[in-house]
Amino acid sequence: MLAILLAFMHTQAVGTPEEDRAVFLSTFAVNIPGIPVSQYVHGSMMLSTDALNQYDSIMDFPPFQEVIDRGQEIWETPFKNGNTFAECFENGAVNIAGKFPLYNEKLKRVITFEMALNSCLEQNGEMPMNYIDPETMGALSAYARSLSDGMLMQIEVASASAMNKYELGKTLYFRRIGQYNLACASCHLTNGGRYFRDELLSPTIGQAVHFPVFRGGERLYTLQMRYQRCMEAVGAVPFESGSEALNNLEYFHSYLSNGLPLQSSVYRR
Numbered sequence: 001m002l003a004i005l006l007a008f009m010h011t012q013a014v015g016t017p018e019e020d021r022a023v024f025l026s027t028f029a030v031n032i033p034g035i036p037v038s039q040y041v042h043g044s045m046m047l048s049t050d051a052l053n054q055y056d057s058i059m060d061f062p063p064f065q066e067v068i069d070r071g072q073e074i075w076e077t078p079f080k081n082g083n084t085f086a087e088c089f090e091n092g093a094v095n096i097a098g099k100f101p102l103y104n105e106k107l108k109r110v111i112t113f114e115m116a117l118n119s120c121l122e123q124n125g126e127m128p129m130n131y132i133d134p135e136t137m138g139a140l141s142a143y144a145r146s147l148s149d150g151m152l153m154q155i156e157v158a159s160a161s162a163m164n165k166y167e168l169g170k171t172l173y174f175r176r177i178g179q180y181n182l183a184c185a186s187c188h189l190t191n192g193g194r195y196f197r198d199e200l201l202s203p204t205i206g207q208a209v210h211f212p213v214f215r216g217g218e219r220l221y222t223l224q225m226r227y228q229r230c231m232e233a234v235g236a237v238p239f240e241s242g243s244e245a246l247n248n249l250e251y252f253h254s255y256l257s258n259g260l261p262l263q264s265s266v267y268r269r
């Protein structure tokens, strides 16, 4: 549903994507000084040794391994026509997820990694998966993304029409929404690395590289499902997963994590 309540737009500077990244980085450098950017991938946990120790011990024996194994099974099972997912992607999909979302010049839209998985299904005469189904798309994406673990995020905004989508995503990031009248940026830029009410907030940079996450060790969230929970938290009706609005948002949001290593999947509280 597109029934997001528009209240008020932040004035946002017009900048290149690299200038935007620099603004985010310098804000965090002031608000959370002394923390190397490489640590941002741990989100709010980077500020607590206890949280990081707990994270490490959970990641030694991830309670969600079974879900990833199920994803591997889906990935490896041939379609009815005998083809497999790996054949749809360059390099069998090894070290590819960090290029998504990408802007497709021919289709004139942003394509997420999950959309590429679904179009692989459709090209092979199979039914596409529901973007918010943890059992199918969730598990599949958790495994397929793990083939790119360690790859550095490298989102490209290479044309004026790509820039247009990036700008749309950025506008949504800075737009105040919901009953609480807060923007993504109000929490994760202005207050990233700080307490907001009683929650320690992760900075925007580093957020996009480790999805899906398993919250509480069990509940799987793709990146867009996580966006939806934050939209609900501020009293807004979230956009649908796979909608143009969230795809553009994911394009902008992921660009900001360029240069950081991917890791799928991880534990989150």
Ligand code: HEC
Pocket: 042, 043, 044, 173, 182, 183, 184, 185, 186, 187, 188, 196, 199, 200, 201, 202, 203, 206, 207, 208, 213, 226, 227, 230, 231, 233, 234, 253, 268
């Ligand atoms: C009221 C403050 C608030 C707003 C506004 C908000 N979030 Fe969040 N967000 C949180 C909290 C709290 C968490 C959980 C702690 C953390 O990881 O930051 C979170 C977590 C996340 C995460 C997961 C980070 C991780 O490492 O697992 C992402 C991604 C995210 N938010 C994106 C967004 C986006 C995109 C928007 C705008 C649509 C948004 N948030 C708006 C409070 C907010």
